[in-house]
Amino acid sequence: MKTGHVALCLLPFVLVALLVAAFAAPPEPLGENAPNDVFSAGRAMAHVRGLTSTGKPHPAAHYDGSARTPEEIADHDRARDWVMSSLRNLGLEPVIQKGNACGRFTCADVENVVARWDVGSPGPALVLMAHYDSTPFGPGAADDGAGVATLLETVRALKAGPPPKRPLIIVIDDGEEMGLLGARVLMKDHPWLNEMELFLNFEARGTSGQVAMFETSSGNGALIDTFASSVKRPVASSVIYTLYKRLPNDTDLSIVKQAGKQGLNFAFADHVYNYHTAKDTETELNLGSLQHMGDQSLALSRAFLTAESLPKPTSDSAYFDLFSLVLVHYPENVSGALALLGAILALVGMGSALRKKRTSIGRLALAMAVVLGSLVVGAITGVGLGALLKGAVPKLGNGAVGNAGDDGRSSCVYPVACHCVHGSCGITRICSLALSAR
Ligand SMILES: [Zn+2]
Numbered sequence: 001m002k003t004g005h006v007a008l009c010l011l012p013f014v015l016v017a018l019l020v021a022a023f024a025a026p027p028e029p030l031g032e033n034a035p036n037d038v039f040s041a042g043r044a045m046a047h048v049r050g051l052t053s054t055g056k057p058h059p060a061a062h063y064d065g066s067a068r069t070p071e072e073i074a075d076h077d078r079a080r081d082w083v084m085s086s087l088r089n090l091g092l093e094p095v096i097q098k099g100n101a102c103g104r105f106t107c108a109d110v111e112n113v114v115a116r117w118d119v120g121s122p123g124p125a126l127v128l129m130a131h132y133d134s135t136p137f138g139p140g141a142a143d144d145g146a147g148v149a150t151l152l153e154t155v156r157a158l159k160a161g162p163p164p165k166r167p168l169i170i171v172i173d174d175g176e177e178m179g180l181l182g183a184r185v186l187m188k189d190h191p192w193l194n195e196m197e198l199f200l201n202f203e204a205r206g207t208s209g210q211v212a213m214f215e216t217s218s219g220n221g222a223l224i225d226t227f228a229s230s231v232k233r234p235v236a237s238s239v240i241y242t243l244y245k246r247l248p249n250d251t252d253l254s255i256v257k258q259a260g261k262q263g264l265n266f267a268f269a270d271h272v273y274n275y276h277t278a279k280d281t282e283t284e285l286n287l288g289s290l291q292h293m294g295d296q297s298l299a300l301s302r303a304f305l306t307a308e309s310l311p312k313p314t315s316d317s318a319y320f321d322l323f324s325l326v327l328v329h330y331p332e333n334v335s336g337a338l339a340l341l342g343a344i345l346a347l348v349g350m351g352s353a354l355r356k357k358r359t360s361i362g363r364l365a366l367a368m369a370v371v372l373g374s375l376v377v378g379a380i381t382g383v384g385l386g387a388l389l390k391g392a393v394p395k396l397g398n399g400a401v402g403n404a405g406d407d408g409r410s411s412c413v414y415p416v417a418c419h420c421v422h423g424s425c426g427i428t429r430i431c432s433l434a435l436s437a438r
Contacts (some may be wrong), residue, residue: 024325026210026268026288027233027295036160039153039286039294047149048282048290050082051132052139055281059180060133060175061108072136079109079132083172086152087115091158092114092170097190103179110175110182116192119154120165124197126304127169128297129183129252131176138280140177142268145282146290147202148172154297164305169196176252183255198223198262198310200300201253202293207279208286209270210235210324211293215244215253217262219313222332226311227264229318230303230326231296236327237320262313266296 029041030104051058058075061066068076082098087094100107113132116125134140151170158164169192173182186195216223227234230367253265268289274280304310319329353359359366 002044011064019027019323023325024210026208026286026292029287030241033214037157039150039157039291039298041291041294044146044149044153044285044290044294045282045285047082047086047152048141048145048285050086051145051148052141052282053078055139057134057136057138057140058132059136059177060110061106062136063177063178065106068136074089076133079134080113083113083132083148083201084200085174087113087155087170090155092117092155094170095186098190099185101179101181101184101188103175103181105179108175108178108181110173110185110315112171112173112182112186114172114190114192115170117159117170118147118169119163119167120305123166123195124310125167125169125192125195126301126310127171127199129171129173129201129256130203131173131182131252133174133177133182134280135177135276137276138278139282140280141282141285142204142207142280143275144176144203144283144291146259146268146293150289150293150297151204153294154301155381157298158301158305161302162306162430165307166305166310167195168301168305172184173252180250180252180255183252187255187259187261191273196261197306199253199256199261200297201251201256201263201265202291202297203251203265203267205267205269205275207270207274207284209268210288211268211289211296212236212240213264213266213296215241215251215263215265217257217264217313219262219316221314221317222311223262223264224317224319224327224329224333226303226307227300228329230234230299231327232299233292233324234321234327235324238316238318238332239320262311264300266293268293304364311432386412 014327030038032040032042036042044121054075056075057072059072060076061069084094091228092115094113095113098109100109110133113212114232126380128151130151131144132148134143134145139145142281151172155168155170158168173186175181175185176183210233212230213227213234227236242285249437251265251267253263256263268286270289271284271286316332317329317426319327321327350359350364355363355365
């Protein structure tokens, strides 16, 4: 092959890489003086500070079921009280739902904070969800202080905007880190359960990066339509969700979906080395990531609260974002037709090249073997590298590699393997959180 041809082949990859890099950063955060009806990371940050004021963990329990220290209990209750008083300051009347549940690690008593904003007609409600408990390893400024702050600032901005047509329920639950305990208690017998129709859940697996919408309930066509039309900087891919469904990873949204409810799940996942460590602090949390989370929370809440009705499950969509600028989406069954069209075009191209004697069957077979081989080598390298890192760095402050309940796959192996399979750093970011969120 001539050098010019090689350059021409490489050009699209270089261009795509440059575009991905150019649009990889989260948006500029807005300060405390931003207009009342917009989301401001500066204002939301006050809640992150309030939740993590002592800089210490505030877990609902310990992974091994051992007793919490008096300091942990006091910090947990302080975080719960911050949530309660913040909701009261917004003019709501929060209530605590107490209960006991058992999850993947242990059983524990939890205290969910639940509130509602009753406006418009009664009927199916939109639910915003995040968790206020942290792991026993760090203060959880991002996981899930960012989610809680997002909810509180979203409600404040909603109240300054157009009036909603239906109720909004706010769930800031407890014990997520111990095996989704708060969500289990909520979905078992909360008195408002029948009204809770559509959930937006906010999580973090790191302290920085763009916020990806990495999971949906099934029959997501109408949800994706609204997501595409209302979110300004979408980061999402149905390929990643398809992969996520096949893996044993969970957030509160798993319990919500098991109860037959609809939902969308959001998280950021850069600087994963801070995840579940003492470094998940206010100073490490990227304000731009908080802004991106809040922008999406507010835009979607407005869209769902002011629509004539909440979407019902329909058929699934295939979707992906183009450099966070726009979400391309179409019915999933169109994917098969597109794949078939691609295969036909490839065969026609190969047939034409063979006829004109520009290549040989041997060379075509070699080219295909290189493509398939690179996937296999990439996956093997990813798994090997992850195992090596896990062996070499058994504990990074209980965090990045090998924290409690994390066998190292999530932090190292899968992102690398995904990178090899999909060959795109943008997808790798969504991949790393989709494959590992808990
Ligand atoms: Zn979390």
